[in-house]
Amino acid sequence: MAFSSSSLLRLDHIAGKGKGLVAAQSLKAGQVILRESPLIIYSSSPLISTSSPSSLFPYCDHCFRTLPTNTIPCPSCSYHHFCSHKCFSTAFNTFHSSLVCHALSHLKDSESLQQQPYERQVQARFVVAAYNLAIISPSGIHAFLSLHGTPDDTIVEAAKFLHSLISPLFPPSVNISVDLTAQLLAKDRINSFCLMNPYSPDGPQRSIKAYAIYPKASMFNHDCIPNACRFDYVDSADLDDEHNNTDMVIRMIQDLPEGREVCISYFRISRDYCTRKRILMDDYGFSCECDRCKIEANWPHDCQNYVEEYSDLPHVRFIAKYVCDRKNCNGTLAPKDDAHTNVLECNFCGNLKSDTA
Numbered sequence: 001m002a003f004s005s006s007s008l009l010r011l012d013h014i015a016g017k018g019k020g021l022v023a024a025q026s027l028k029a030g031q032v033i034l035r036e037s038p039l040i041i042y043s044s045s046p047l048i049s050t051s052s053p054s055s056l057f058p059y060c061d062h063c064f065r066t067l068p069t070n071t072i073p074c075p076s077c078s079y080h081h082f083c084s085h086k087c088f089s090t091a092f093n094t095f096h097s098s099l100v101c102h103a104l105s106h107l108k109d110s111e112s113l114q115q116q117p118y119e120r121q122v123q124a125r126f127v128v129a130a131y132n133l134a135i136i137s138p139s140g141i142h143a144f145l146s147l148h149g150t151p152d153d154t155i156v157e158a159a160k161f162l163h164s165l166i167s168p169l170f171p172p173s174v175n176i177s178v179d180l181t182a183q184l185l186a187k188d189r190i191n192s193f194c195l196m197n198p199y200s201p202d203g204p205q206r207s208i209k210a211y212a213i214y215p216k217a218s219m220f221n222h223d224c225i226p227n228a229c230r231f232d233y234v235d236s237a238d239l240d241d242e243h244n245n246t247d248m249v250i251r252m253i254q255d256l257p258e259g260r261e262v263c264i265s266y267f268r269i270s271r272d273y274c275t276r277k278r279i280l281m282d283d284y285g286f287s288c289e290c291d292r293c294k295i296e297a298n299w300p301h302d303c304q305n306y307v308e309e310y311s312d313l314p315h316v317r318f319i320a321k322y323v324c325d326r327k328n329c330n331g332t333l334a335p336k337d338d339a340h341t342n343v344l345e346c347n348f349c350g351n352l353k354s355d356t357a
Helices: 085-092 098-108 118-136 138-145 153-169 178-191 273-284 291-296 314-322
Strands: 009-014 018-023 032-036 040-043 193-196 208-213 228-232 248-252 333-335 343-346 352-354
Touching: 040 118, 098 118, 098 153, 118 138, 118 153, 118 178, 138 178, 153 178, 178 208, 193 228, 228 333, 248 333, 273 291, 291 314, 314 333
Parallel strands: none
Antiparallel strands: 009 018, 032 248, 040 208, 193 208, 228 248, 333 343, 343 352
């Protein structure tokens, strides 16, 4: 994945990790180092449901904001809704083209898909989005295929089913084989990011409303004590016309000298060692060897009060400072911007907190 000569980041080889992103110049806490629009974005909702889609998944099918009272339905189907004429017009030329609309409408009535589990229905949404990308942006599908991810037997079986179901809905010129479909599914599994429902202090844990592919952001490696973190502003009303609310924003948590690797956490950093180990192996196929994991591997599994018991450790001090303490949150805090590093913003609930450390 190419970064421009003026970029704050460069792609480099990282010992023991392969490719990763390093600072091309000194970076400051609070500095936005990457803002990227999604290459592919698709809903996490099942394709087939007996309930009203607007009541189960009340999001605009383009920007994924919560739908207003008066929605703009797709004129070609009754299943997809948009928050404005602008969103529908943009979607019609990108993620909800006439081909996508036709394919999703057909799949909604598919008896063979109806017999498949929830996961397969969501994968069908992705395959439709990927086939559409191959038509509207050959360079985009090439960038996507350059990402990490190798099919396993489960992915190959899913690809066989989905390709036979979906490829007839697209023109022959798309020319995507079963093998290529498996490659697409494998890369989606490793590289997709979640767009989440709004935070609620008294509600359930935030659920996933959509999945998106950000090719450049996918190049960040994981660390259990990251020096940068990801923000999205899907439900924000404060964005200017220059940026999309589905853009991903990567912001520095701490200062970083030139040449050092920039890492994010693939999940909330408050998770315990055993949970982190399981998620990284099951979802990403690797074991973390960071300093925090080496220390916590020797802790008792029932150690719940490590902040007090091990408060002298650097990573425990980091967690105490940069994990949001709002009810039902545990998001990651980062300076609001590089000019006001004494104000921390949570990437999960959006809360602002004064840094009194």
